Amino acid sequence: MTRNLETARIISLPPDAFYIADFISEDEEKWLLQKVNPYPSAPIPRWTQLSHRRLQTWPSALTKTNTLLDSPLPPWLISPIIEPRFAALGIFDNAPHGAPNHVLVNEYRPGQGIMPHEDGTAYYPLVATVSLGAPIVLDLYAKKHRDQAAMEGSDDSDQVPDSGAKPQFRILQERRSLLITRGLLYTEFLHGIAESRTDEDLGPYSICNWPLLRERDSFHDGWYRRETRTSLTYRDVAKVAKMGGTLKFMGGK
Numbered sequence: 001m002t003r004n005l006e007t008a009r010i011i012s013l014p015p016d017a018f019y020i021a022d023f024i025s026e027d028e029e030k031w032l033l034q035k036v037n038p039y040p041s042a043p044i045p046r047w048t049q050l051s052h053r054r055l056q057t058w059p060s061a062l063t064k065t066n067t068l069l070d071s072p073l074p075p076w077l078i079s080p081i082i083e084p085r086f087a088a089l090g091i092f093d094n095a096p097h098g099a100p101n102h103v104l105v106n107e108y109r110p111g112q113g114i115m116p117h118e119d120g121t122a123y124y125p126l127v128a129t130v131s132l133g134a135p136i137v138l139d140l141y142a143k144k145h146r147d148q149a150a151m152e153g154s155d156d157s158d159q160v161p162d163s164g165a166k167p168q169f170r171i172l173q174e175r176r177s178l179l180i181t182r183g184l185l186y187t188e189f190l191h192g193i194a195e196s197r198t199d200e201d202l203g204p205y206s207i208c209n210w211p212l213l214r215e216r217d218s219f220h221d222g223w224y225r226r227e228t229r230t231s232l233t234y235r236d237v238a239k240v241a242k243m244g245g246t247l248k249f250m251g252g253k
């Protein structure tokens with residue numbers, strides 16, 4: 001772990017979370033948004049429309065056994081984010097492949113979000129998220145453990161918070177920022193984004209990365225209207241299958 005990353009630690013959170021407000025420049029943000037949404041249209045339609053957001057999966061979706069078919073990420077997802085910036089900070093140094101090999105691109109329009117969930121064991125327990133276009137609040141909920149779920153009379157596999165449950169922590173992700181979550185925060189917490197047209201109740205007591213924000217002044221009213229926000233979520237998939245092996249498996253030569 002480099003000293004640089006330590007200065008970005010969100011100290012009020014369980015280990016570990018780091019927030020860097022100015023991770024990419026405005027020009028890089030614009031360029032990345034053009035890569036995500038090429039004009040007039042992408043050569044290959046990359047978006048999958050889900051019920052509450054759009055998703056791109058690079059280089060491809062995982063197989064049913066949570067395996068990634070070995071293939072490089074496109075250059076625009078590598079430079080300048082993985083190389084040189086993640087590498088300089090040593091973010092993925094302890095991950096199985098030493099660098100991310102998988103990126104999910106999520107797009108949320110106002111009113112859209114993602115249900116509280118965990119990312120699971122397919123990935124090394126670290127997600128590095130670059131935010132583009134607009135701010136959004138990520139909510140964190142401690143997972144319910146068996147004894148607690150039993151006391152409350154619910155199925156012990158039911159870890160989804162009751163609707164209306166308050167998040168335990170809230171992280172405000174500004175445009176052009178980097179958020180890293182790993183370790184206990186990855187394994188013991190669910191994360192989600194409310195399906196809302198505004199993010200409200202913003203302030204030093206409710207937003208755990210408040211001291212690390214770039215534009216605290218712009219949130220001084222305590223709320224903002226959502227605009228379209230895109231995230232690039234970088235991960236390392238543990239199981240990778242070489243293409244040759246896969247073709248043989250499928251009966252090829």
Ligand SMILES: O=C(O)CCC(=O)C(=O)O
Pocket residue numbers: 104106114119129138191192231233
């Ligand atoms: O867009 C985000 O910041 C969160 C995305 C997310 O939770 C996921 O892709 O699993």
